[in-house]
Amino acid sequence: MPNLESNFAGIKSPNPFWLASAPPTNTGYQVMNAFKAGWGGAVWKTLGQPIVNVSSRYGALSYKSTRMMGLNNIELITDRSLEVNLKEMKEVKEKFPNHALIASMMFEKKEEWHDCIKRCEDIGVDGFELNYGCPHGMCERGMGSAVGQNPDVCEKITSWVTEKATKPVIVKLTPNISDITKPALAAQRGGANAVSLINTINSVTGINLDTMDPNPTVSGLSTHGGYCGPAVKPIALNMVSELTNHPDFKLPISGIGGVETWQDAVEFFLMGASTVQVCTAVMHYGFRIVTDLIEGTSGYLDSHKMHSVGELCGITAKKLKKWEELDLNYKVIAHIDPEKCIGCQLCYIACEDGAHQSISVIPGQRVPMIKEDHCVGCNLCSLVCPVDTCISMVKIETGKSKITWKDHPANPLAKVKAF
Numbered sequence: 001m002p003n004l005e006s007n008f009a010g011i012k013s014p015n016p017f018w019l020a021s022a023p024p025t026n027t028g029y030q031v032m033n034a035f036k037a038g039w040g041g042a043v044w045k046t047l048g049q050p051i052v053n054v055s056s057r058y059g060a061l062s063y064k065s066t067r068m069m070g071l072n073n074i075e076l077i078t079d080r081s082l083e084v085n086l087k088e089m090k091e092v093k094e095k096f097p098n099h100a101l102i103a104s105m106m107f108e109k110k111e112e113w114h115d116c117i118k119r120c121e122d123i124g125v126d127g128f129e130l131n132y133g134c135p136h137g138m139c140e141r142g143m144g145s146a147v148g149q150n151p152d153v154c155e156k157i158t159s160w161v162t163e164k165a166t167k168p169v170i171v172k173l174t175p176n177i178s179d180i181t182k183p184a185l186a187a188q189r190g191g192a193n194a195v196s197l198i199n200t201i202n203s204v205t206g207i208n209l210d211t212m213d214p215n216p217t218v219s220g221l222s223t224h225g226g227y228c229g230p231a232v233k234p235i236a237l238n239m240v241s242e243l244t245n246h247p248d249f250k251l252p253i254s255g256i257g258g259v260e261t262w263q264d265a266v267e268f269f270l271m272g273a274s275t276v277q278v279c280t281a282v283m284h285y286g287f288r289i290v291t292d293l294i295e296g297t298s299g300y301l302d303s304h305k306m307h308s309v310g311e312l313c314g315i316t317a318k319k320l321k322k323w324e325e326l327d328l329n330y331k332v333i334a335h336i337d338p339e340k341c342i343g344c345q346l347c348y349i350a351c352e353d354g355a356h357q358s359i360s361v362i363p364g365q366r367v368p369m370i371k372e373d374h375c376v377g378c379n380l381c382s383l384v385c386p387v388d389t390c391i392s393m394v395k396i397e398t399g400k401s402k403i404t405w406k407d408h409p410a411n412p413l414a415k416v417k418a419f
């Protein structure tokens with residue numbers, strides 16, 4: 001049986017599955033229920049100066065039969081007083097001393113950060129998460145993503161915190177930036193012990209076509225919100241891998257964004273995260289999903305004869321290279337399994353209109369035919385085919401040895417190198 005115990009930058013927890021700072025960590029009642037259900041840690045809903053929230057505040061993208069594929073919110077940080085939050089956090093820590101309780105914070109002034117750090121340490125929190133990611137409301141007041149988008153400010157505020165805190169400091173990054181490595185390296189320079197990513201992505205999820213009001217509506221108006229849930233996982237995985245693969249970045253990573261199942265969590269570990277945090281899936285399905293995360297990850301480790309999540313960390317990130325390093329002579333072509341094909345012709349239409357005209361439909365025949373000499377191996381037909389594993393991509397031997405763009409004769413830079 002693998003050991004799921006986690007030590008993330010010095011923060012210990014029974015497992016690497018934490019609740020992200022968000023509505024599921026609003027209150028002590030919720031966090032205690034989550035710990036009872038099996039969550040290893042919780043990042044409390046961000047503490048800060050008193051704010052007021054709007055109503056309504058969530059919008060969602062439902063795609064065909066999938067509800068809430070992406071969730072959007074225009075909510076701010078906690079709207080409860082610091083005193084109430086600290087009292088409940090203390091109760092949680094007393095009842096669950098071995099679970100990780102992280103205080104997420106967002107302030108403007110150095111003295112405010114220092115005061116909150118002291119008060120949180122007094123009630124026994126295990127670490128801090130600095131919210132440099134909130135993409136609405138708080139950034140207009142110079143906080144949240146306004147910090148995460150400016151590496152100098154990110155470094156400065158992180159150093160204010162690290163000069164005071166005696167517990168580990170995690171910097172939570174915003175994805176609303178073109179190069180995620182810049183604020184991550186700034187956080188490292190500021191003395192952070194770890195980073196977490198991603199916070200939510202700027203978005204407008206939709207418009208009510210009857211009223212022409214944007215979602216979520218606040219008396220007919222709205223504002224751009226933060227996008228999260230299953231739809232954002234590919235963006236989060238890429239950003240996590242960019243940090244894992246950066247030669248100068250050395251901090252542990254807590255992966256966030258679209259984690260719902262154990263497979264999602266394992267993907268984040270393979271990209272280099274050593275814990276994961278979850279928000280939308282818990283808002284959708286409740287705390288109970290942690291059972292799947294624990295059992296599924298344990299089973300996966302067992303099946304790979306591994307003993308801990310640490311053994312997975314970053315394995316796949318190493319396989320992400322620059323495009324110029326890929327083998328141009330590697331070739332696959334599509335193959336249709338005639339036993340599985342239902343004759344829907346979706347593959348034909350996709351290839352004919354949207355790809356390389358490499359599939360023929362023969363009158364009277366249910367199964368389309370791949371024109372093997374034309375097929376460029378783009379994958380499109382296998383992606384649109386509604387029958388699982390009906391179209392597979394089969395490697396063919398070209399007899400040619402590996403060549404990358406880096407060394408290709410048509411690459412002017414490669415030629416320069418050759419001389």
Ligand SMILES: Cc1cc2nc3c(=O)[nH]c(=O)nc-3n(C[C@H](O)[C@H](O)[C@H](O)COP(=O)(O)O)c2cc1C
Pocket residue numbers: 020021022023045046071072073075076077078104131133172198199200227228229230232256257258259277278279280281
């Ligand atoms: C309604 C809502 C409120 C959130 N509030 C906070 C917050 O106060 N502090 C914070 O750091 N992140 C906040 N987040 C972002 C989440 O912690 C998380 O980074 C994001 O939702 C991506 O994870 P997910 O795809 O599992 O939801 C919030 C997200 C949602 C949906």
Ligand code: SF4
Pocket residue numbers: 333334350351355356357358359370374375376377378379380381382
């Ligand atoms: S892999 Fe691409 S090119 Fe080949 S048959 Fe399918 S869609 Fe057409």
Ligand code: SF4
Pocket residue numbers: 336340341342343344345346347348367368384385386387390391
């Ligand atoms: S999409 Fe799949 S099932 Fe439909 S015709 Fe093509 S191979 Fe057959």
